[in-house]
Amino acid sequence: xxxxxxxxxxxxDPRFESVAAALADEIxxxxxxxxxxxxxxxxxxxVDIWAGYVDRAKTIPWQRDTIVNFWSCTKTLTxxxxxxxxxxxxxxxxxxxxxxxxxxxxxxxxxxEVRHLLSHTSGVSGWQTPFGVEDIYDxxxxxxHLAGQAPWWQPGTASGYHAMNYGHLVGELVRRITGTPLxxxxxxxxxxxxxxxxQIGARPEDDHRIAELVPPPPRDRGVDRLPPDHPAVKxxxxxxxxxxxAAHAETEAWRRADIGGxxxxxxxxxxxxxLSPISLGGTANGVQVVxxxxxxxxxxxxxxxxDQVLFVPLRFGIGFGLPTPQSVPAVPDGKVCWWGGWGGSxxxxxxxxxxxxxxxxxxxxxxxxxxxxxxRYAKLIDxxxxxxxx
Numbered sequence: 027x028x029x030x031x032x033x034x035x036x037x038x039d040p041r042f043e044s045v046a047a048a049l050a051d052e053i054x055x056x057x058x059x060x061x062x063x064x065x066x067x068x069x070x071x072x073v074d075i076w077a078g079y080v081d082r083a084k085t086i087p088w089q090r091d092t093i094v095n096f097w098s099c100t101k102t103l104t105x106x107x108x109x110x111x112x113x114x115x116x117x118x119x120x121x122x123x124x125x126x127x128x129x130x131x132x133x134x135x136x137x138x139e140v141r142h143l144l145s146h147t148s149g150v151s152g153w154q155t156p157f158g159v160e161d162i163y164d165x166x167x168x169x170x171h172l173a174g175q176a177p178w179w180q181p182g183t184a185s186g187y188h189a190m191n192y193g194h195l196v197g198e199l200v201r202r203i204t205g206t207p208l209x210x211x212x213x214x215x216x217x218x219x220x221x222x223x224x225q226i227g228a229r230p231e232d233d234h235r236i237a238e239l240v241p242p243p244p245r246d247r248g249v250d251r252l253p254p255d256h257p258a259v260k261x262x263x264x265x266x267x268x269x270x271x272a273a274h275a276e277t278e279a280w281r282r283a284d285i286g287g288x289x290x291x292x293x294x295x296x297x298x299x300x301l302s303p304i305s306l307g308g309t310a311n312g313v314q315v316v317x318x319x320x321x322x323x324x325x326x327x328x329x330x331x332x333d334q335v336l337f338v339p340l341r342f343g344i345g346f347g348l349p350t351p352q353s354v355p356a357v358p359d360g361k362v363c364w365w366g367g368w369g370g371s372x373x374x375x376x377x378x379x380x381x382x383x384x385x386x387x388x389x390x391x392x393x394x395x396x397x398x399x400x401x402r403y404a405k406l407i408d409x410x411x412x413x414x415x416x
Contacts, residue, residue, distance in 0.1 A: 033077055034049055035075065035076055036062075039072040049061060059388050060078030060088035060092070060388050061077060061386065062076040062293045062386055063383070064383065065381065065410075065411075066302045066381065067379070067380065067381045069306060073383070076088045081238045082240060089235070093296070094236065095290070096297070099371050099372070100193065100285070103212050105346055107208060109323070110215055111203055113315075113320040117203060118140065124138075126140075126202045130173045132173060133175055135173075138177065146186060146333070147184065147185050148181050150175065151186040151187060151191070151260070151334075151335055152190065152261035153171055154176075157171060162190065168194050172191060178260055182328075184334055186261065186335045187336045188261075188287065221311065227291070228289075236291060241273070242368075243392065292386070294384040297384035298373070299311065301375055301384070323345075324344055324345055327342070343363060346364060353395070356372055356401045357374055358376065360376065367386075369390025370397035370400045371387060
């Protein structure tokens with residue numbers, strides 16, 4: 027039992043009470059402002075809890091339907107959208123990007139394959155400057171800019187996190203094949219069929235339930251000490267400090283844009299409902315999203331080693347990160363895939379235990395691979411899952 031049940035709302039299987047207790051503790055000590063955590067085990071929602079406040083002034087409690095910008099967890103929706111097209115035979119991960127997007131072949135990119143985009147190994151990890159923050163909202167301009175530039179390292183040889191442009195690269199393939207914008211495809215093929223409260227961007231009618239963000243504390247920008255031609259420097263060159271921070275994410279322009287790498291909105295329950303088909307062999311809530319063979323593609327390792335942008339040892343499969351327990355302790359080892367968001371949000375698909383768990387919050391910590399809060403919740407969930415499986 028947690029110390030004060032009034033601090034945490036929702037449902038929690040007794041096996042996971044330690045997770046609720048941890049959330050209550052993090053709220054009480056001020057590390058959290060507001061957050062939600064969800065766990066699906068074998069198709070059953072065993073944890074769906076929330077606590078804290080929506081607003082920085084701490085006047086509005088976090089509600090069941092509160093949503094928040096969960097940054098790079100958006101990439102999991104984008105990757106699943108691509109896998110749906112792979113499953114339908116409309117997108118071949120081992121074919122060239124130029125097969126679907128001919129203009130992308132320019133400047134030495136003719137041999138870059140779809141899998142390279144999905145695994146952050148394409149060499150096109152950002153927009154070549156000059157390019158402004160507002161330009162990411164203009165889909166045609168942003169994608170044509172990417173099509174015209176050269177890769178920054180030999181494609182397929184290493185990962186370099188496609189921090190902001192992942193959704194534009196993968197989303198343009200979705201648009202070329204289906205004629206549908208990425209955010210609409212995610213809504214129609216993932217969110218609606220699965221009843222998942224997630225979306226790329228945010229509809230105007232949902233603005234009232236979006237939690238306010240607290241940006242992470244300033245941190246040393248190691249990229250400032252790197253040579254100007256380093257991929258990490260180039261990746262963020264169009265986004266100087268603060269250019270796409272928490273305040274920017276609360277603008278109408280950001281919320282209405284189609285940014286499949288960063289402006290997803292939802293809650294932990296929504297992420298779990300959207301991604302649980304991966305943990306369950308392709309089908310969840312009576313909906314077959316992809317075939318089990320398509321799920322297996324995720325685990326075809328594409329890279330392993332120091333990421334050239336994040337400077338953390340990472341492994342990537344097709345569309346998702348794979349476990350690296352020493353560098354990303356929030357993600358358990360095994361047949362697991364995952365990704366996190368700036369500030370600490372996380373979604374993990376554990377196929378060994380047929381479990382999916384997610385955490386989102388509005389008080390951001392540093393980094394994309396988890397905060398101490400992220401690790402605390404994830405370790406407690408992992409332990410509870412071990413007990414649940416005996």
